[in-house]
Amino acid sequence: MKPLSIKDIAKKANVSITTVSFILNGKAEKMRISQDMIIKVEKIIKELGFRPNQVARSLRTGNTKTIGLIVEDISNPFFASIARLIEDKAYRHGYKIIYSSTENNIDKAKGLIRMFKARQVDGYIIAPMLGMEEDIRGLLSDRTPVVVFDRHLPGLEVSTVLVDNIDGTYKATQALIEQGKKNIAFVTVDVEAEEIKDRYKGYEKALKANKIKLDENICELIPFANSAEETTRDLVNFFTENPKIDAVVFATNYLAVRGLFCFKEMKKPINEDFKVIAYDDHDIFKLHSPTISAVYQPIEEIADQVITLILKGLSVVDTFEEPELRQIVLLSTLIER
Amino acid sequence: MKPLSIKDIAKKANVSITTVSFILNGKAEKMRISQDMIIKVEKIIKELGFRPNQVARSLRTGNTKTIGLIVEDISNPFFASIARLIEDKAYRHGYKIIYSSTENNIDKAKGLIRMFKARQVDGYIIAPMLGMEEDIRGLLSDRTPVVVFDRHLPGLEVSTVLVDNIDGTYKATQALIEQGKKNIAFVTVDVEAEEIKDRYKGYEKALKANKIKLDENICELIPFANSAEETTRDLVNFFTENPKIDAVVFATNYLAVRGLFCFKEMKKPINEDFKVIAYDDHDIFKLHSPTISAVYQPIEEIADQVITLILKGLSVVDTFEEPELRQIVLLSTLIER
DNA sequence: GAACCAAATGAAACCCCTTTCCATAAAGGA
DNA sequence: TCCTTTATGGAAAGGGGTTTCATTTGGTTC
Numbered sequence: 110m111k112p113l114s115i116k117d118i119a120k121k122a123n124v125s126i127t128t129v130s131f132i133l134n135g136k137a138e139k140m141r142i143s144q145d146m147i148i149k150v151e152k153i154i155k156e157l158g159f160r161p162n163q164v165a166r167s168l169r170t171g172n173t174k175t176i177g178l179i180v181e182d183i184s185n186p187f188f189a190s191i192a193r194l195i196e197d198k199a200y201r202h203g204y205k206i207i208y209s210s211t212e213n214n215i216d217k218a219k220g221l222i223r224m225f226k227a228r229q230v231d232g233y234i235i236a237p238m239l240g241m242e243e244d245i246r247g248l249l250s251d252r253t254p255v256v257v258f259d260r261h262l263p264g265l266e267v268s269t270v271l272v273d274n275i276d277g278t279y280k281a282t283q284a285l286i287e288q289g290k291k292n293i294a295f296v297t298v299d300v301e302a303e304e305i306k307d308r309y310k311g312y313e314k315a316l317k318a319n320k321i322k323l324d325e326n327i328c329e330l331i332p333f334a335n336s337a338e339e340t341t342r343d344l345v346n347f348f349t350e351n352p353k354i355d356a357v358v359f360a361t362n363y364l365a366v367r368g369l370f371c372f373k374e375m376k377k378p379i380n381e382d383f384k385v386i387a388y389d390d391h392d393i394f395k396l397h398s399p400t401i402s403a404v405y406q407p408i409e410e411i412a413d414q415v416i417t418l419i420l421k422g423l424s425v426v427d428t429f430e431e432p433e434l435r436q437i438v439l440l441s442t443l444i445e446r
Numbered sequence: 447m448k449p450l451s452i453k454d455i456a457k458k459a460n461v462s463i464t465t466v467s468f469i470l471n472g473k474a475e476k477m478r479i480s481q482d483m484i485i486k487v488e489k490i491i492k493e494l495g496f497r498p499n500q501v502a503r504s505l506r507t508g509n510t511k512t513i514g515l516i517v518e519d520i521s522n523p524f525f526a527s528i529a530r531l532i533e534d535k536a537y538r539h540g541y542k543i544i545y546s547s548t549e550n551n552i553d554k555a556k557g558l559i560r561m562f563k564a565r566q567v568d569g570y571i572i573a574p575m576l577g578m579e580e581d582i583r584g585l586l587s588d589r590t591p592v593v594v595f596d597r598h599l600p601g602l603e604v605s606t607v608l609v610d611n612i613d614g615t616y617k618a619t620q621a622l623i624e625q626g627k628k629n630i631a632f633v634t635v636d637v638e639a640e641e642i643k644d645r646y647k648g649y650e651k652a653l654k655a656n657k658i659k660l661d662e663n664i665c666e667l668i669p670f671a672n673s674a675e676e677t678t679r680d681l682v683n684f685f686t687e688n689p690k691i692d693a694v695v696f697a698t699n700y701l702a703v704r705g706l707f708c709f710k711e712m713k714k715p716i717n718e719d720f721k722v723i724a725y726d727d728h729d730i731f732k733l734h735s736p737t738i739s740a741v742y743q744p745i746e747e748i749a750d751q752v753i754t755l756i757l758k759g760l761s762v763v764d765t766f767e768e769p770e771l772r773q774i775v776l777l778s779t780l781i782e783r
Numbered sequence: 784g785a786a787c788c789a790a791a792t793g794a795a796a797c798c799c800c801t802t803t804c805c806a807t808a809a810a811g812g813a
Numbered sequence: 814t815c816c817t818t819t820a821t822g823g824a825a826a827g828g829g830g831t832t833t834c835a836t837t838t839g840g841t842t843c
Binding site for chain 1: 502505520523529530533534546549563566706707729733
Binding site for chain 2: 819820821822823824825828829830
């Protein structure tokens with residue numbers, strides 16, 4: 110059974126498809142369709158349960174009421190939570206989300222943008238990676254709204270929602286220093302992203318502010334491509350070789366979890382003599398014995414700002430107005446446990 | 447700058463749009479376009495970086511190369527992991543995913559299906575909830591491929607990928623009984639889903655098999671609508687009022703996590719005298735002290751089967767063949783820690 | 784009563800692509 | 814020479830909407 114089309118409605122109501130279209134789009138008043146007609150047609154639409162074909166509509170109007178969401182990995186709890194919040198808010202405004210994970214692979218990322226473009230998504234929400242600058246610039250020059258979050262790309266002028274990463278690790282490191290820690294390790298990942306580097310900078314900054322010499326031997330760089338097991342193993346080696354470490358700041362949620370696995374394996378107790386701070390909070394850190402302090406990124410607020418910015422961009426897209434570029438930087442909170 | 451259209455290519459190449467279209471769609475050979483022409487046009491397409499408008503293509507062909515994914519909550523790690531795997535596999539076959547969370551709200555769920563329909567998604571992957579039967583039947587009667595997973599709806603004939611839920615809690619309960627537990631509690635949620643009921647049945651079955659009388663007082667039903675805090679509080683009350691409980695099986699991942707919070711709050715030790723088994727594995731259970739046993743659902747295999755079924759359905763959709771209905775039931779594993 | 788206007792609706796172009804059917808020219812056959 | 818093939822491409826009809834512009838009334842105005 111073929112789905113209904115606007116023609117069927119027009120025929121049934123004995124009017125032109127134009128009239129039906131105007132009524133469907135709430136332009137009936139403006140187009141001076143009579144009240145009687147409006148009521149009559151609306152009744153038929155409801156009776157038959159007609160829903161206009163969104164694809165045809167998109168073809169004609171050029172907008173799809175779809176937002177493309179590009180993140181590194183949708184199964185990462187940080188992104189999954191944000192995706193859920195974004196989806197929820199977008200839905201209320203009639204937008205749907207198409208998502209994809211880049212897997213931190215620049216070719217896949219570029220391919221995704223091309224694909225989204227071919228699908229005419231109206232706007233993009235991107236947690237970007239290095240190398241996407243040109244592609245994003247291309248979108249912007251087509252007047253397509255783009256909001257970037259979580260990471261920013263230097264030299265790219267686009268609305269952005271970030272968390273102050275320097276501040277996050279600064280607070281964490283500072284707290285450890287105040288607890289008298291002298292050999293604070295830093296564990297990070299070899300992803301070429303400003304935010305990751307900023308987290309290192311925050312660590313550096315806190316050390317410098319307290320006149321502690323940075324010891325590169327206790328800064329560990331884990332390959333992104335590592336499997337979970339490889340990461341745990343690397344960490345075990347690292348902490349075994351550096352027994353003087355009396356505290357550690359992890360640059361990401363994922364690393365901190367692997368760290369906990371590592372300490373479990375090593376039977377290395379986490380206590381007053383060995384403190385751990387994670388980046389991004391998680392139930393794991395609340396339930397762990399002992400509980401683990403964490404730098405909490407305000408997920409709800411990030412999602413809020415992102416969706417607000419993108420909706421604003423979408424609403425402005427076919428006016429003359431220049432889309433407003435905003436750089437929002439939120440602060441994370443150190444949750445001390 | 448307007449995006450290129452097939453017309454621009456045709457003009458540039460001095461051929462008709464028909465020819466370009468055939469070449470784009472790999473039908474050039476069949477349509478006996480000369481090699482020279484193919485090479486020439488392909489060169490121009492590549493030079494100009496032309497990509498056909500997917501919306502127009504969809505309107506004409508009726509397929510969008512899009513799969514709708516409907517789950518209860520995309521931020522639930524179980525669904526997020528599956529979503530990631532599904533997305534990845536779909537992507538390799540040229541399909542994109544549009545997703546939405548039902549939030550266990552039947553009206554939203556029905557709205558989603560309508561919206562996906564209007565967007566002409568080619569196929570549906572649904573973790574359904576009670577009340578969607580008619581909507582899904584409607585899809586099937588339009589010959590739209592649907593694969594249902596995680597939950598099944600009684601009386602609905604559709605390809606399904608399930609995990610044997612009875613078996614899961616049966617194994618869990620049986621293991622506890624073998625450890626000499628006498629008062630095994632069961633904590634579940636008031637969601638009207640067969641799978642959730644099955645988990646209860648598995649618990650019941652194991653008790654019966656061991657001639658242990660089921661004590662309804664130690665079976666707790668938590669409202670789905672509860673907040674995290676409310677759930678924890680309810681659980682605290684429950685365990686406080688029933689000190690004789692010497693083991694507990696949680697019917698969902700989420701509940702088990704709340705349970706751990708509850709025990710932490712109560713300072714109730716988990717040990718030989720009080721055993722806990724969770725449903726769905728999670729890093730939390732591996733890292734917890736002590737580690738927590740869990741019923742592991744084979745996520746990767748679920749995703750594999752789901753995507754295989756949906757792709758098969760999609761490939762058959764415009765042939766005469768009747769789409770094959772398959773019911774796949776996978777087994778979960780009890781991971782004893 | 785001619786000219787004009789507002790109100791209410793419809794015709795048709797257009798969005799960009801796919802696909803069926805047709806057209807043309809060169810080559811082959813009788 | 815005339816007719817039939819074969820090889821190549823093109824014209825045009827949708828697919829289902831939206832939107833511009835035209836048309837039809839009946840009513841006003843002078």
